[in-house]
Amino acid sequence: MSQRSNIPPKLAQKLLQWFLKDDLLEEVLGDLEEKFELEKETYSLSKARRNYWYQVIKYIRPFAIRGSFNHPQKNLTMIKNYLKIGFRRLKRNKVYSALNIGGLSVGLAVAMLIGLWLYHELTFNDYHTNHDQIARVMQHKTRDGVKITRAPLPFPVGKELREVYGDNFETVVMSSWTWGHVLGDEDKGVL
Known part of the structure; x- marks a missing residue:
């Protein structure tokens, strides 16, 4: 059996050195090493290593942790x-x-x-693959001195966009209103 395998687990010792308060470190490491040597002779090396790890994990408590709350x-x-x-x-x-x-x-x-x-x-229209290239054309109107901005446009605007700005747009889509239209005569009271 090599000399190296007879020593306590280095990783467990480093873990203790990392989280344990400095004033407790030397005493705890000494006690754990003595217990490790005793268990190694009494039981087996693997059981002594397992118990060493168990004892290290048991020291993860608020009173022993470096920088923990004092009170x-x-x-x-x-x-x-x-x-x-x-x-x-x-x-x-x-x-x-x-x-x-x-x-x-x-x-x-x-x-x-x-x-x-x-x-x-x-996140509007984010589900489209090229959502950053989608544009919406809106119409600004003044009616009775009130400015109105709205999306419905006359259909000739779509044709004009395709002809004049066709290089800037891959596709121009026009849609109609989804609600019904009523045609009538004001004199007959149908509107």
Whole structure:
């Protein structure tokens, strides 16, 4: 049996050195090495290695981890105290609390709706393979002094786009309105 196989697992030692606090490291490594030697003689090398790993994993606890909270109990107590004070204030100032919670709820709902609307606008037509090359032609009109922008265009616009701007567009598609059209005479009251 080689000398190298008789030593504790190096990876386990490096793991301990990485996460264990410096003031505990030397003592813990010494204790684990003594226990490893004892188990290696009593049982087998493989069982001693398994137990060494088991002991290393057991040291992954808040008190031993480098840079962990010094007093986690104080933080928990502080949070409990904040919650207790908050609920007392809710009971004492019911109207003011209801207004605050209602305002917060409305604000969050509006923010989510704006976010959904922005998402819809930014991902519109993304399912097309060349969605960045799709253009929509809109018409600007002034009717009774009011500016109107709308998508429905007369059919001759499609023909003109194909003839004049045909080099810029691979395909020009025109579609009609999806709702019904009523033709009539105003004098007869059909419109």
